Amino acid sequence: MQIIHDFKIPVKKYSELGQNNNFPHPEECPHCHDKLLKHGFYHRYVITIDNQCFWIQIRRYKCQHCKKTVSILPAFLFPRFQRSLNYIVCCMKEYLLQKKLLLYKRAVYFYLHRFTCNIPGLIAFFRDKYHSLIPFKLSRIKKATKLIKMIWSSDAQILSKEYQDHFNQCFMAL
Template identity: 40%
Template structure:
């Protein structure tokens, strides 16, 4: 299971803070809800694509002694299941749906995959905004305009990591998880 936590907004700042500050502790297991503290269980590394740069960042792992499951603490600029950093991912989607040519080095097939995944998850995004913002929000009928309106709503929340954390806390999965 992944647990999103806001540390900082850039991978370089995160890497510096990871090695200099105290580790985040989880007081109860999100799987079995045991009240005993979950033990620090090591570190693994993952790639984060931040625009034109690729970072190899450390991720904390915790282990529950009761249920035996692990929890990873992912920085909020990452999206679970994607190597693309959240701000970069949202900008790619915005450019794709607004038909803005992208100077990004990502392959066209990769951009199509991301946009299809977003389209598949639109109903859950609509549900989120109707529950958390306004139950009477009206969305356009055409999928293209609906996607643009949803992206505008995501950007209106504030910084991308704020939206991602709120969404993850509500559904326990990333907004582009299938």
């Protein structure tokens, strides 16, 4: 399981700090509520919107009782995506708003497919959390355009974390 945490620092800084980032230690195991123990780190890459690639470390914990692991995913990432959240949101925004491709078409279409699968969840999320109503009868693509504008005009990372906390999955999940 992954817990999203906003470290409130840029990707570059997070990468430089490595294992010295200020990692939160969750109070209890999300599965069985027993104590979580530190369980090392794993490494991965992240590609930012300026096309830089960073090597980052992800903090991991393990439950002493049920043995499940929990990792702390920085809020600048979507779980299981290599490009940063801002990069992906920007690609979708550019395409939906002005048909501009920031990446090859297949990648942008893949992101849009994932995003449009989550339209019902996003509409419910904005309605419950922000009382913003999206007209029900709009086409799929118009709904997606409206939603991406709303996400882009606020802080996409904060929204994504709130969405994840609410539904226990990200708005790019299948």
